[in-house]
Amino acid sequence: MPNINDYLGALKLLQPEIFLVAAILFCALWDLFFPSLKRFTPIVCIFALLFAGAGLWGQFVIGSTTLFGGLFVVDKLTVLFGSLACAVGAIVVCMSTGYASRLGRNAGEFYMLLLVATLAVVFLAGTTDLIMLFVGLETLSLSCVLLSGALKSDRKSNEAALKYLVSTAATTATLLYGLSFLYGLTSSTYYGDIHNRMLELAHSPSLVVVFLLVLVLSAVGFKLSAVPFHMWAPDVFEGAPTPVTAFLSIGSKAGGLVVAIRLLSTALGPAAGDWSFIVGLLAIASMIFGNLIALAQPSFKRMLAYSSIAHVGYILIGLTSNSLNGLAAINFYVVVYGLMNLGAFAGAILFTNETGSDRIDDYAGLFRKRPWLALGISICLINLAGLPIPPAGFFAKAFVFWSGIEASSVLGWTLVAVALATSVPAIYYYMRVVIKMVAREPSDVVKQLGPGRHHLADPQWGPAAALCVCVAGIIAGSAAVNPIMNVAQEAASALQPTLLSRPGS
Amino acid sequence: MHLPTLTNVLFAWSPMIVLAPFIAAIVIILFARFNRTLSMLLSVGAVAYCFLHSCAILNVLYNQPLLNPASINWDWFNSQSFHLSMGVMIDHLAAVMLLVVTTISLFVQIYSHGYMREDPGYARFFAYLSLFTGSMLGLVVSTNLFESYFFWELVGVMSYLLIGFWWHKRTAAEAALKAFIVNRIGDFGFLIGILFFLSSTFGFWVNHPILMFSDPQGFDLVGAIRWGYSHGTLTELTLTGISICMLLGPIAKSAQLPLHVWLADAMEGPTPISALIHAATMVAAGVYLIARAYPIWLTPSQTLDSAGLAVIAWVGGITAFVAATIALTQFDIKRILAWSTVSQLGYMFCGLGTGAYTAGIFHLFNHAFFKAMLFLCSGAIIHALHHCYAHDSQLQKRLNEVSLSDRLIPPDQDLRNMGGLWKYMPITGSCFLVGCLSISGIPGLSGFFSKDDIISSAFRYTGGGHELLSALLIITAGLTSFYMFRTFFMAFFGQYRGKEEPHKEKISVMNLPLIALAVPSIISGYLGANPQWLPQLCGISAPTTLPNLFGQFLHWGPTAQFESANLQIMWISIAFAAGGILLAYMAYVKNFAVNSWCADKFKPFYTLSWKKWYFDEIYLWICQKLVLRLFRSLWNLIDMTLVDNCVNLSCFATLGSGELLRYSENGRAQWYALVIFGSVATLALLYFFIRP
């Protein structure tokens, strides 16, 4: 039975999270007391997130420590995804400042919900218990629903919120059903105990095991927007405020992914043969559908939405291999993909704020009027396409594909073959935008753009800073492939000790 | 307790040589581009630091030669089977090249302050210059072929950006595109060669950084070739194939035949760029790369009689001759200098190809100084004449609109509009004269020493056809002195033929770099000379192989190699050079009708030279009639079958995923929930029954 000293120790390790909670309360109350100082909320949020992220990152050196008798673990994977979530949160807050005028009086609540969502991802990163998993996922879903509907005067935003709510309710149902099966079969909510029990069950998996795997995967797949649980994604991505879209496409996906990594490879590790096949099916479907439908999209945001489905397919390849290299490749991919995707969305915000358009055709000739913006977007898109300029995106893809090949199974080979085949349309639809921006005659919308604005009071500074940070991150990531990969590998290898039996009780 | 010695500090901080210009460029782009003076100071300051650091390194190396290169390596990417590093490697060759690049870059940047003073893109220009300098220095100190390739592409990019600096001029945009396309062909070959080489020696590099130029434990290019040869993964034939593929890169970068067509048109860029990038440094990078990765072009047992070197020698020899003949009839002062650059680079190729490693690099070294100075002189002339035509708005408009193929020479660059400039600009004139004498190979100036080493080496060449090769080079020497002095006489002698009086020059920020560069143009040759050589030249003592300072410093391989000069050849080439000068004097000062006589009697040859051997026309025809047509029909095929089907497929997929339902259709959310439940059940049942 844990005593009070355990709690004090736990609280010491949870300092970054507690700090975030304090920031959440601050956001909720600041508007109320100092309405005239509203504009400082995002700045405080950014600093809080960066501070919490740095605090989390500071924990990278400590080994894995389990808190609350095994409910939550602070290891390198937690730290990696937690600080990634904080960084994503900070960049998204930064982007949102360009959106403040549309949020109306809800800006404070908006930032607060963004912090809640980030906090949920941080907690999901370290959870090793089904109850915590459920509460974390629900918090993430609820805050994302509310964020999607933050543009109250926009019909599309309201609709996005509603659709997200209904879909997320459906997957909550499936997840709960799966978790109750899991509890019924193992009589524990702790991953370690589940793992031990699954060792026996996985010998001759009955339909109920397969069913619970599918049920759990449906919830994870929903968060990741993997086909066939993806249908909410395009509508919500298009309707939600663009910063929220950016968060959904990377922040909430990182949450779903870390849950998948931890749950599947530790608790459900013994059933790896079964779930990796199902995950493989989801991956193939996601790659094919995501890429093919993205090909035909006229809207930039929608194209990114579908392509993010395709990227989930690539990420899942690493998951199916269920090896150290595969998981490391996923970690690397998420970090790099996060930067590229956030950068592309920041570019989209900048463009849409200035022109009011989101059509890919309208991006034509942007290079003439806004060379730096076009350059930034191009770098992000080229990396998303996996071309080696600069090579961060290329390496990310190569690592994941390599992990698929290393698995040397029929499934691995099939996945890599599909991934390579579907990368071709991906290159086409990303490069189409780049070529349009650089080589084509300016579109009517671009022609009407005035000279660039430079002063810092401009509401564009937030997204512009976000784009700069992302592009700089991509370039730095290309230069520092090895250090990042080391971090990714250490984070992946942190998963092994959690297989031990429940500590402390 | 011991303090780090100065030497160690110098080597430890050597990455700063590469980083300083990049930092300067980033600061300029982000913060300082609105302040012209600050931009200039940052850029010049960074390169001045690089210059001092390079000089210090050179001094250290001179006093205590390094047996193994000093290198600093960072892992860029590391796994069991593949280990890629980036770093900085300083050896004697790199030290020489560092000095060349930083010196030229420093003086060109100072000169640019005067030349670009009135340009609206002044700060941008300095940012580009800094970026280029950083990339070029990175290429020089690369530790492995991949890093070289990286910086190779980067200097290429900067080159296109700077050629197209005045992008509103149609010719500039076209020239940048041309440079881009031609270099793409070369770089593609280069990359294929690297990958081919890597794949055939892949087993060798396990647990070691790949493609290192030099490594104390022998895990470098030489070791890889030996390993590949003994393990049978590399044969003489494949190595030749690899080396020729890789050679395409240097051929394109150094504008050798048949990929030479871009360099003359690259003169559409600002003149300081022509001096820095397209005369002294980047185009010499091809030569430098061959010297750097020399083992690849040798035979597997590291002897000189390889097919790869033969190709280099003949490409160089033929290019030197062809480019010189083209330069004979041009009127654009910058293009004449560009063709002469192509020709001189041909000499360097020929030197490396015939095994005269030191002589090739020595010529690179000397050529950089005098060619940069010649370009800066031509820039000074253009600057002085520019105002005569600047107010003619119709002309300027036309200049902005013509295409490259119209070959309209801007009047301030046209030799026919010059003449008698000596009395307006004596300093420029004397510097130009020094350059002309040096490039012509007149004894006593720098060009003579290295050029004659190369010609002698070509004569000693054992690969067959050495008479033809050395004859080509000797004739080229004559042609060189003719066209250089033709330029000199047409520009500085006789009557001024332009419309308005040019400005009289005064000592300014544009003259100082000229004078500064004239000094090495005169004396740098003596680094490669041995006092004992003089009696040999006069026939007093028998010709022997003589050590010299440059060769000693730069020795390559186990022992230092020295190329001896061949006396007969030397006299012949001096005679040809003198003859060329004399002919030019007769034709352009004494106004003998040599010129028109030649043009009449040898009309086909004259046209051939004026039309640049029809290379542009042939390539254009190949491009338009063959490649483009093939490409277009292929594209149509792809478009019709593949893309159309893909789009159809994606329509189908769209249909399948319910995308066709309109956005705000009622009940869509229910449909989503239904799909989730349905697919959960289907997946479970499906997997349970098809499970392997």
Add this chain to the structure above:
Amino acid sequence: MESLNLLTALAHVNVEQGFFYVLAAIAIPLAYGVVFDRNVIRSGFLLIGVFATIAGLFFLLQAQFLGLSQILIYGVGITLVIVIALMLTNARQETGMNPALPANVGLASFVSVLVFTTIYLSLRSAEDWPLKNESSLSLPPNIEMIGKHLMTYYALPFEFASILLLAALVGAVMLSKAEPASLANAGDEAEQAVDGTDRV
């Protein structure tokens, strides 16, 4: 004879099972009513009935605390709030709308059958439910267990749920807060360009 057989069969069915079937027999029609009733408010009241029968099931399983919370929180609290909210928003106008779209009914019933089959098959396929073997009498009293766990092992999710509730609360405030007129009029034009001057 037949009636005797039935009696013996009934005798084998113990009281717990009997109650289970009775509760199930009530719950299923009520649940169908919730889905198919055209009057939303009536649906809401039927929902209270469903929750009550589920609470009965909890009692049967000797989970008294869960049963009570089910009645207190779901059966009374939440459902009443829903019903009152529906009444206040004048839902009567929409009673004519059938919640299930005609076009999807076929598909929906197919999926329902499929889901039911899967659940049924998987429940049948489980050989062993460990919880079944634990005697409910050997466990310590319910409330004490729950309280202890909430304060020790499950302290973190318990505390974290407060963040969830706070977010829900703030979200509710955000969605119900009246918009200033200028923004409310913006309507569908919200996607249009934002001028530098109108930022908040």
